[in-house]
Amino acid sequence: MFDQKDSGQIVIDEVCGQIISFVFIAPFISHTGENWRWWMIAGFLLFRLFDIFKPYPIKGLQELSGGLGVMMDDIIAGIYAATILSLLIWIRM
DSSP, X not given: OTTSSSOTTOOHHHHHHHHHHTTTHHHHHHHHOOOHHHHHXXXXXXXXHHHHHOTTTHHHHHTSSHHHHHHXXXXXXXXXXXXXXXXXXXXXX
């Protein structure tokens, strides 16, 4: 488990990235009055999309040594997802 680059048994990196993807939606949701569940699903899917396909610079960050690389790729994927989700909600308003 500890000698792997990104062990599937440790998911705190995924949890952090997912939380980051939702950090900005609360203010938008309260103004739109829409069903927040759809935005949560969209945020989850966006995060997974960025986490799986790893666009620049996510793929390179994953190669950083130790826990930094394991965490940073998911943190940046969460930031990308939060940005896209916020833009989608803002356009919808």
